[in-house]
Amino acid sequence: MSNRNQLVRDNFVNFVRSENLPTSNITLTPADVGLSAHEVVDLFETQVMSRHLDLQSRIMQKKGQSFYTIGSSGHEGNAAYAKAFKPTDMAFLHYRSGAFVIQRSKQVPGQTPIYDMLLSFAASKDDPTSGGRHKVLGSKSLSIPPQTSTIASHLPKAMGAAYSVPLAKRLAFEGKIPEDGIIICNFGDASSNHSTTQGALNSTAWAAYQSIPMPIIYICEDNGIGISTATPEGWIAANYQNRAGLNYLYCDGLNLLDTYQKAKQAEKLARNQGKPVFLHMRTVRILGHAGSDAEFVYRKVSDIEATEFQDPLLHSARILLENNILDKEEIISIYENIEARIALVAQVAASKAKLETAEQVKQCIVPPALDRKQSEIHRQLITDSQRAQLFSHEKHNINKKQHLAKLLNWALLDLMAENKNMVMCGEDIAKKGGVYNVTAKLCERFGKNRVINTLLDEQSILGLAIGMAHNGFLPVPEIQFLAYVHNAEDQIRGEAATLPFFSNGQFTNPMVIRIAGLAYQKGFGGHFHNDNSFAVFRDIPGLILACPSNGADAVEMMRTSIKLAREQQRLVVFLEPIALYMTKDLHQAEDGLWTSEYVLPDQSQTSETNQKISVFGQGEEVCIISYGNGYYLSRKAEKILQEQGVFCRIIDLRWLAPLDEQGIIEQANLCENVLIVDECRQTGSISEALFTLLAESKTANQTLKISRITAQDSFIPLGGAAYHVLPSTQQIVDEVLALVADKPAHKPALVLAKVGST
Numbered sequence: 001m002s003n004r005n006q007l008v009r010d011n012f013v014n015f016v017r018s019e020n021l022p023t024s025n026i027t028l029t030p031a032d033v034g035l036s037a038h039e040v041v042d043l044f045e046t047q048v049m050s051r052h053l054d055l056q057s058r059i060m061q062k063k064g065q066s067f068y069t070i071g072s073s074g075h076e077g078n079a080a081y082a083k084a085f086k087p088t089d090m091a092f093l094h095y096r097s098g099a100f101v102i103q104r105s106k107q108v109p110g111q112t113p114i115y116d117m118l119l120s121f122a123a124s125k126d127d128p129t130s131g132g133r134h135k136v137l138g139s140k141s142l143s144i145p146p147q148t149s150t151i152a153s154h155l156p157k158a159m160g161a162a163y164s165v166p167l168a169k170r171l172a173f174e175g176k177i178p179e180d181g182i183i184i185c186n187f188g189d190a191s192s193n194h195s196t197t198q199g200a201l202n203s204t205a206w207a208a209y210q211s212i213p214m215p216i217i218y219i220c221e222d223n224g225i226g227i228s229t230a231t232p233e234g235w236i237a238a239n240y241q242n243r244a245g246l247n248y249l250y251c252d253g254l255n256l257l258d259t260y261q262k263a264k265q266a267e268k269l270a271r272n273q274g275k276p277v278f279l280h281m282r283t284v285r286i287l288g289h290a291g292s293d294a295e296f297v298y299r300k301v302s303d304i305e306a307t308e309f310q311d312p313l314l315h316s317a318r319i320l321l322e323n324n325i326l327d328k329e330e331i332i333s334i335y336e337n338i339e340a341r342i343a344l345v346a347q348v349a350a351s352k353a354k355l356e357t358a359e360q361v362k363q364c365i366v367p368p369a370l371d372r373k374q375s376e377i378h379r380q381l382i383t384d385s386q387r388a389q390l391f392s393h394e395k396h397n398i399n400k401k402q403h404l405a406k407l408l409n410w411a412l413l414d415l416m417a418e419n420k421n422m423v424m425c426g427e428d429i430a431k432k433g434g435v436y437n438v439t440a441k442l443c444e445r446f447g448k449n450r451v452i453n454t455l456l457d458e459q460s461i462l463g464l465a466i467g468m469a470h471n472g473f474l475p476v477p478e479i480q481f482l483a484y485v486h487n488a489e490d491q492i493r494g495e496a497a498t499l500p501f502f503s504n505g506q507f508t509n510p511m512v513i514r515i516a517g518l519a520y521q522k523g524f525g526g527h528f529h530n531d532n533s534f535a536v537f538r539d540i541p542g543l544i545l546a547c548p549s550n551g552a553d554a555v556e557m558m559r560t561s562i563k564l565a566r567e568q569q570r571l572v573v574f575l576e577p578i579a580l581y582m583t584k585d586l587h588q589a590e591d592g593l594w595t596s597e598y599v600l601p602d603q604s605q606t607s608e609t610n611q612k613i614s615v616f617g618q619g620e621e622v623c624i625i626s627y628g629n630g631y632y633l634s635r636k637a638e639k640i641l642q643e644q645g646v647f648c649r650i651i652d653l654r655w656l657a658p659l660d661e662q663g664i665i666e667q668a669n670l671c672e673n674v675l676i677v678d679e680c681r682q683t684g685s686i687s688e689a690l691f692t693l694l695a696e697s698k699t700a701n702q703t704l705k706i707s708r709i710t711a712q713d714s715f716i717p718l719g720g721a722a723y724h725v726l727p728s729t730q731q732i733v734d735e736v737l738a739l740v741a742d743k744p745a746h747k748p749a750l751v752l753a754k755v756g757s758t
Contacts, residue, residue: 069291154462190226205245213274407551426478482517617648
């Protein structure tokens with residue numbers, strides 16, 4: 001197969017010189033759309049820069065200097081709509097947006113887009129966007145959060161950012177996005193079929209249909225193919241042309257003038273009227289999906305050549321010639337001079353240092369903490385009279401001990417009052433107060449703009465939160481049940497958690513995601529409402545996972561979580577055990593031992609560093625390690641064991657990621673035996689990590705015996721059958737007695753080992 005990179009490069013020169021150029025039925029002139037001759041030349045130069053960066057990346061790749069060759073060739077028309085918008089309009093871009101980034105950089109002084117992109121190609125640690133961690137298009141100074149090679153996963157957060165702009169205005173809140181800002185979000189025609197696209201567009205239209213302002217322009221760059229799969233002709237228009245709540249526009253992305261004119265129309269609808277726009281932009285794809293994509297395997301050479309003849313650079317050359325702006329040799333001169341310039345800069349970029357250690361790579365997994373002034377900007381002190389009004393509906397209960405759900409509700413009331421930028425969102429959380437009343441009265445106290453009832457779509461709930469965080473809000477989204485998070489886990493894993501990493505700490509997603517979950521709900525709902533697996537969170541770098549077992553801890557841990565988000569820009573998942581929400585008693589009816597008094601904020605010991613275990617008891621025979629419902633069961637078992645002369649200490653992990661490893665090891669080494677009680681499944685549960693931690697610890701007691709009880713490797717069934725696959729108090733008692741008797745209880749779920757043994 002011929003070298004298409006070289007052919008595409010040479011064909012431009014040959015076609016321009018011979019004036020063999022593609023035609024168009026669009027008769028616009030620069031004056032018709034409000035562009036000067038100089039501005040058209042400037043746009044063309046941007047297109048040429050983007051093209052030669054693509055070609056150079058492939059040259060570098062062959063030399064071992066570049067590692068990711070997906071490019072923007074054929075999509076260079078996005079330079080025109082970059083010019084149509086303000087550089088402060090936040091842009092969530094897909095990976096074929098090189099020309100957009102270059103053109104926007106021309107609107108902001110001091111930018112060096114060619115050098116910056118080449119540093120990114122070379123994975124240099126001097127890359128100002130990701131610090132050498134990925135080839136990404138992004139820039140803090142250009143209001144472009146970096147985007148990796150995800151498939152449309154940036155659309156939900158773009159939707160959330162758009163919602164946040166008028167929300168900030170309604171709340172008289174000074175966000176990071178200007179009050180008149182709009183959001184730009186582009187994606188490909190193949191990505192339009194993805195569930196994230198469907199959800200984001202549906203959420204946008206759902207809001208706009210209710211006359212909620214949504215200043216966003218979705219730009220579908222339609223090149224007619226997704227890797228090797230063709231998009232059916234007319235598919236995009238048929239799906240979006242008459243979509244309720246969306247304003248559909250079409251432009252020929254091969255024509256700079258038409259694209260600029262339609263982008264300005266879209267801007268007027270979004271900026272002046274707060275209406276969402278779906279801008280359908282015709283493009284072509286040149287040079288395949290990426291450098292490794294051999295197009296000739298699935299496309300005819302004649303089709304490839306026909307596509308290449310529709311090169312947007314050739315269309316721009318025709319516009320320049322037809323309007324007597326440049327002659328053909330001037331056009332070729334620009335093309336070749338930029339090529340030479342990029343080749344020279346590439347040599348410099350390729351020589352720059354790379355990331356050399358694991359520490360350097362991981363440096364920005366945890367985002368940088370804010371200084372005190374920044375972190376306190378949206379906080380306010382609550383007076384006694386304000387608190388009295390806030391809790392007026394609870395004045396007869398406030399001094400009484402309460403269960404977890406009530407105490408958590410009170411903590412959220414105080415936190416919402418204290419943090420003006422804290423916004424909650426989720427299904428049924430407003431007037432209903434959530435399925436379990438944890439958010440009761442919050443909407444009544446703070447209004448529907450701060451306690452937002454969302455539509456039923458977990459991707460959109462999390463996208464809304466991520467987008468609001470981009471605008472300076474402190475979001476607290478709720479996922480109604482743990483099993484539902486799997487519909488949207490990439491919003492946490494691939495978007496929120498990776499943003500500091502791929503932006504070298506410049507962009508962050510501080511938030512606290514509340515999730516009701518775990519098992520022991522008296523058989524209610526089966527697996528989907530009674531899920532006992534949170535393994536999805538445990539391997540996400542930088543994520544903090546909290547799980548309180550009681551109301552007192554829930555209050556302190558929620559305050560700490562908000563503090564971590566507010567001051568350290570952290571992403572926190574707050575897992576709330578549903579079965580313990582309303583639990584009041586521990587050993588017998590009406591003993592009230594699982595209730596607690598509410599500690600007022602000014603008496604709180606909350607600290608962002610208080611991510612530690614808690615310990616009950618001082619026994620030295622057995623150390624029981626658990627969390628959530630397992631800790632509750634272990635506390636019940638402890639009393640039974642004490643009555644039989646066996647004394648335990650019980651660790652409540654509380655923070656499941658990262659684990660308080662030193663605290664766990666120190667407490668375990670004070671005992672002769674360790675029993676891990678894990679309500680999650682034997683395979684993939686946190687018990688595996690705990691077992692490994694104790695076994696690998698060089699300071700561990702070498703005679704320590706370790707055992708674990710876990711749930712069975714099963715989904716949770718309906719009704720009483722649920723308890724056949726979950727740990728029980730009696731199992732804990734039996735296993736502890738077997739440990740102290742130096743013989744294991746007989747059950748297949750048990751793993752027994754001695755540290756240091758073979």
